[in-house]
Amino acid sequence: MPTLSSDDAFAEVKAKVDLVKVVQEHVRLTKRNKDFWGLCPFHQEDSPSFKVNPQMQSWYCFGCERSGDVFTFVELIEKTDKRGALQLLAERAGVELKKLSPDQRERADLRKRVLDMLKLAAQYYEYVLWKTPTGEPGRRLLESRRVGEETARRFQLGYAPAGRGFAEYLRAKQRSLADAQEAGLMRRDGTDFFAERLVIPIRDERGQALAFTARTVRADEQRKYINSPETASYIKGRVIFALDLARDEITRRGHAVLMEGQFDVITSHHFGVTNAVASSGTALTDDQVRLLKRFTDELLLVFDSDRAGRAAMRKAATLAAAHGMRTRVVILPDAKDPDEFLRAAGPDAATRWEDLVARAASGFEAGMAEDSAGLNPSNPNQVELVAGRLRDWIRQFPEGLRDGYAEAAERHTGISRHLLLRDPEPAPIPRPTNGLAGRVAGKKLSAGSYLVQLLAVRPVAFERVRPMLTPQELDQSDRAIFVRMLESYERGGPSGLEAELAGYPPEEQDLIRRAWAAPPPNVDDEVAVELAERIRLDHMKGRHSGIIRELSEAERGRDSDMVARLEAEARELGRAIQEMERRG
Ligand SMILES: [Zn+2]
Numbered sequence: 001m002p003t004l005s006s007d008d009a010f011a012e013v014k015a016k017v018d019l020v021k022v023v024q025e026h027v028r029l030t031k032r033n034k035d036f037w038g039l040c041p042f043h044q045e046d047s048p049s050f051k052v053n054p055q056m057q058s059w060y061c062f063g064c065e066r067s068g069d070v071f072t073f074v075e076l077i078e079k080t081d082k083r084g085a086l087q088l089l090a091e092r093a094g095v096e097l098k099k100l101s102p103d104q105r106e107r108a109d110l111r112k113r114v115l116d117m118l119k120l121a122a123q124y125y126e127y128v129l130w131k132t133p134t135g136e137p138g139r140r141l142l143e144s145r146r147v148g149e150e151t152a153r154r155f156q157l158g159y160a161p162a163g164r165g166f167a168e169y170l171r172a173k174q175r176s177l178a179d180a181q182e183a184g185l186m187r188r189d190g191t192d193f194f195a196e197r198l199v200i201p202i203r204d205e206r207g208q209a210l211a212f213t214a215r216t217v218r219a220d221e222q223r224k225y226i227n228s229p230e231t232a233s234y235i236k237g238r239v240i241f242a243l244d245l246a247r248d249e250i251t252r253r254g255h256a257v258l259m260e261g262q263f264d265v266i267t268s269h270h271f272g273v274t275n276a277v278a279s280s281g282t283a284l285t286d287d288q289v290r291l292l293k294r295f296t297d298e299l300l301l302v303f304d305s306d307r308a309g310r311a312a313m314r315k316a317a318t319l320a321a322a323h324g325m326r327t328r329v330v331i332l333p334d335a336k337d338p339d340e341f342l343r344a345a346g347p348d349a350a351t352r353w354e355d356l357v358a359r360a361a362s363g364f365e366a367g368m369a370e371d372s373a374g375l376n377p378s379n380p381n382q383v384e385l386v387a388g389r390l391r392d393w394i395r396q397f398p399e400g401l402r403d404g405y406a407e408a409a410e411r412h413t414g415i416s417r418h419l420l421l422r423d424p425e426p427a428p429i430p431r432p433t434n435g436l437a438g439r440v441a442g443k444k445l446s447a448g449s450y451l452v453q454l455l456a457v458r459p460v461a462f463e464r465v466r467p468m469l470t471p472q473e474l475d476q477s478d479r480a481i482f483v484r485m486l487e488s489y490e491r492g493g494p495s496g497l498e499a500e501l502a503g504y505p506p507e508e509q510d511l512i513r514r515a516w517a518a519p520p521p522n523v524d525d526e527v528a529v530e531l532a533e534r535i536r537l538d539h540m541k542g543r544h545s546g547i548i549r550e551l552s553e554a555e556r557g558r559d560s561d562m563v564a565r566l567e568a569e570a571r572e573l574g575r576a577i578q579e580m581e582r583r584g
Contacts, residue, residue, distance in 0.1 A: 009086060009090065009095065009097055010071065010086060012093075012095050013086060013089045013090050013093050013095050014057070014069070014070060014071070016093035016094075016095060017070055017089050017092060017093050018054075018057075019052060019054070019057045019058070019059065019069065019070040019073065020036055020052055020054050022070055022073060022074065022089075022092075023036075023038070023052050023059065023073060026041050026077055027039060027040075027041050027050065029052060030048070034053070034054070034055065035051050035052060035053055035054070036051070036052040036054065037049075037050065037051055037052075038050050038052075040061045040063050040064060040066075041076075041077060042061065042064055042066050042076055042077075043061070043063050043064040043066075045063050049061055049062040049063040050062075050063070057069060057070060059073060070089065071085045071086065071089070072085075074088055074089060079247070079251075079294045079295055080294065081294065081503075082502075082503060083503040086503075103490075107232065107490060110182065110232050111232040111233055113176075113179045113182070113183075114179065114182055114183040114231055114232045114233045115208060115209075115210070115233050116179075117175075117179045117180050117182070117183040117185065118183050118185070118201070118209045118210065118211070118212075118233065119208075119209055120170075120173075120175070121166065121180070121183070121185050121209075121212070122156050122158060122199075122201045122209045122212075124158070124166060124169050125157075125158025125159055125160055125194075125199045126153070126156055126157070126158040127158075128158060128159050128160070128161055128165065129152075129157065129158045129159035129198075130149070132161075134159070134161040134165070135159045135161075137159070137196070137217040138157075138158070138159030138198045138217060139159075140217070141198050141215070141217050142157070142198070145263065145267065145339070145343075146267075146270070146343055147266055147267065147270050148270060151266060151269055151270040152266075154245060154269065155200060155201070155242070155245070155266055155269070156201050156203075156209075157198060157199065157200055157201075157266075158198070158199045158201075159197075159198055159199065159217075160192050160193075160194035160195055160196065160197050160199050160214065161192070161195065161196070162192075162195050162196050163191060163192070163195060164190050164191055164192065165192060166180065166185060166186065166192045167180070167186060167190040167191075167192070177190065182231065182232070183228075183231055183233075184211070184228040184229045184231050184234075185212075185228075193226075193228075194212060194214040194226070196216065196217055196218055196221075197214035197215055197216050197217060197226070198214065198215045198217060199212045199213075199214045200212060200213050200214065200215070200262055200263075200266070202228075202234070202239055202241055202262075202280055203239075203241075203242075203244050204239060204243075204244065205240065205243040205244055205247060205291065206244060207244040210233045210234040210239060211227065211228035211231070211233070211234040211239075212227070212228050213225055213226070213227045213228070213262055213280075214226055214227075215263070222561065222562065222565075230470075230471075230472070235471065235483060236280065236282050237282050237285035237287055237288060237476070237479065237480070238285070238287045238288065238291070239280050239288075240277050240278070240279065240280065240288055240291055240292060241262050241265060241277060241278040241279070241280040242262075242265045242266075242269070242276065242277045242278065243277050243291070243292075243295075245269065245274065246269075246274060246275050246276060246277050247295055249274045249275040250275045250277075250295045250296050251295055251296065252275075253275050254296060254297075254298060255275065255296055255298035255299065255300050255328075256275055256276075256277055256292055256295065256296050256298070256299055256300065257273060257275050257276040257277065257299075257300045257302060257330075258276075258277060258278070258279065258284070258292075258299045258300065258301050258302065258316065259276055259277070259278045259302045259303075259337075259338055260278060260279075260302075260303055260304060260309065260312065260337070261278060261337065261339070262278050262280065263339055264276070264278065264302070264337055264338040264339045265277060265278045267338065267339040267342050267343065268338055268339075268342060270342075271342040271345075271349040271350065271353070272349065272350045272353075273338075273342070273349075273350075273353055276302075276338075277292075279316075283312060283315060283316075283476075284312075284315065284316045284319055284320075285476060285479075285480065286319065286323070286480055286505075287480050289319055289320055289322075289323045289325065290323065290505065292325070293323055293324075293325055296325075297324070297325050297326060298325065298326045298327070298328070299316070299320050299325055299326070299327045299328075300327075300328050300329075300330055300357065300360060301313050301316055301317065301327055301328070301329045301330065301363060302329075302330045302332070302338050303316075303329075304336060304337055305331070305332065305336065306336075310370060313329060313363070313366065313367075314363075314367050314393075314396075316363070317329070317363025317364065317366070317367065318363075318396040318397060320363070321363070321364075321397050321398055321401065322398060326362065326363075327362065327363030328357075328360035328361065328362055328363065329360055329361055329362070329363055329365075329366035330356050330357065330360045331356070331360075331366075332356070364393075364394075364397065364401075364405050364408070365408065365412075367393050368390060368393065368405075368408070368409055368412060368413075369412075371386060371389040371390050371393055372386045372389075372390065372409075372412065372413045375413055377413070377414050383415060386413060386415065387415050387419050387420060390409050390413070390415070390420050391419075391420055391421075391422065394406055394409065394420060394421070402421060403417075403421070406420040406421045445520065446475065446478075447531050447534040447535050447538065448474050448475045448477070448478035448482075448535055449477075449478055450520050450531055451465070451474075451478070451482075451528065451531040451532065451535065452478050452481055452482055452485070452511070452515075453511075453515035453519065453520045454515075454519075454520055454523050454527065454528055454531065455482070455485055455528070456485065456497065456511075456512045456515040456516065457515055457516060457519045457520070457523050458523050458524070458525075458528070459485070459488075459489050459493075459494050459496065459497050460494045461524075461525050461528040462485075462486060462489045464525050464528055464529050464532075465528050465529070465531075465532045466486065468529065468532045468533070468536070469532045469535060469536060471483050471486075472539075473535055473536050473539040474535060474539075480508075481504075481508045481511065481512075484504060484508065485497055485512075488500040488501075497512070501513075533580070536580070537577065537580050537581065540573060540576060540577050540580070541577060543573060544570060544573045544574060544577060547566050547569055547570045547573065548570060550562075550566055551563060551566045551567065551570065554566060
């Protein structure tokens with residue numbers, strides 16, 4: 001079946017839409033000679049310096065010197081990317097981008113049904129929360145957190161009653177229970193997945209509910225929060241919580257406030273910090289940074305002050321820097337999280353928040369201060385230790401920033417910048433591994449990146465890999481590209497990747513083109529299967545050691561229920577790993 005390649009689609013859409021008409025929906029234009037003039041929508045001005053040329057179908061601003069065609073205009077004005085602009089304009093022009101196979105149509109249809117169901121569920125939960133006696137525990141929880149109805153409604157918070165309330169509601173409306181299961185809202189026995197919880201919709205940047213996170217209202221419940229499983233509509237690492245509500249204020253203020261918890265964000269909006277968002281259930285990912293970068297170049301990081309929070313802050317700072325974004329770090333005095341800080345500040349919250357923002361140091365400086373805390377410059381051992389830490393820290397930022405950072409660190413600690421920029425020790429030789437990885441080791445390829453390269457060269461191998469592997473089982477560094485390639489494959493079959501490559505982030509395009517030019521050592525389905533098994537095994541081992549770590553925490557905290565649960569989980573996983581290793 002023929003598909004419209006990206007280039008063709010751009011050309012066809014461009015031929016069918018008129019730039020002047022598109023611009024006129026946002027800017028009042030006046031005709032002068034052949035051209036149209038208006039106030040530039042991309043910078044502040046009083047007299048028109050924004051010019052549209054209808055013959056060339058191009059625009060230019062003499063003030064801010066931005067320019068482009070209809071796609072760049074839509075990209076900037078709708079804060080979307082090239083693909084998003086293409087989609088918006090294609091809809092408008094009535095150009096069908098892809099001819100779908102029956103299989104793809106079914107998947108697209110499922111996604112639509114899941115989204116409809118999530119929307120319905122959000123409305124139902126919200127109704128229960130505010131309009132029924134059953135919603136009382138949810139209302140009490142909000143009251144104790146001092147979240148008012150207006151804020152709660154903006155986030156469309158709701159309450160899921162005990163039992164089968166949602167199932168009964170669907171029956172009354174003659175809707176499909178299967179769709180609700182597909183959407184992760186209902187267990188097989190018809191009970192509500194989120195029963196007795198305050199539910200918080202996780203929406204995309206356009207306000208569409210993709211999933212829920214839900215907080216228990218019961219004191220005796222071990223799991224405080226549970227989340228929707230990943231579904232046809234939801235991939236965790238792609239969504240920024242509250243971006244739909246915060247996007248305008250982010251643009252206006254010039255920065256986004258990135259927090260760890262969804263509830264922190266809700267409280268923040270309640271107290272007037274309406275540019276707050278959260279990375280939603282995962283450490284910050286490349287996709288999330290890219291999404292934020294559409295709206296701003298600066299992130300204000302507000303993370304917990306514990307060890308995990310500080311590590312997450314560092315990761316966010318370097319990840320943002322890798323995408324050319326600046327970060328600053330807000331330190332909360334006498335409070336463990338923003339929720340606590342703002343509630344304690346009460347009516348002064350907005351002013352006290354502004355003070356903190358004004359004092360926030362850069363992400364680099366915050367890490368530097370931590371690394372050099374308590375340094376005694378006359379103790380050579382200490383100096384060496386701190387220099388080592390700072391060297392590692394500086395090296396995590398893009399090369400262009402390092403000289404400046406070393407200089408700042410020299411000013412701060414007195415340690416010579418030359419010492420701080422010295423080359424690292426030679427990297428240790430990777431330990432040899434068995435089987436397939438042995439073959440891979442020579443090229444220093446992880447199983448995950450081997451698989452990605454293999455799939456780039458041989459997309460049809462997705463048929464074998466897809467049922468074996470979920471994206472979560474891949475390392476984070478391979479996950480985004482894997483998912484994107486899978487989606488291209490599902491939309492466009494074996495030629496989907498080639499057709500859609502132009503819409504990929506540049507570094508992924510690079511990687512794929514390199515794989516095409518120099519394919520990995522063995523490219524066939526059997527190797528793909530072997531790699532997928534290897535990745536699953538590694539993932540299970542990682543989870544296993546994670547559980548063992550949690551277990552020792554739980555033992556220390558004398559949490560016997562938790563210990564029993566974790567032990568059972570670890571045993572089961574251990575068995576599965578053994579089983580896999582025996583087979584492999
Ligand atoms: Zn301008």
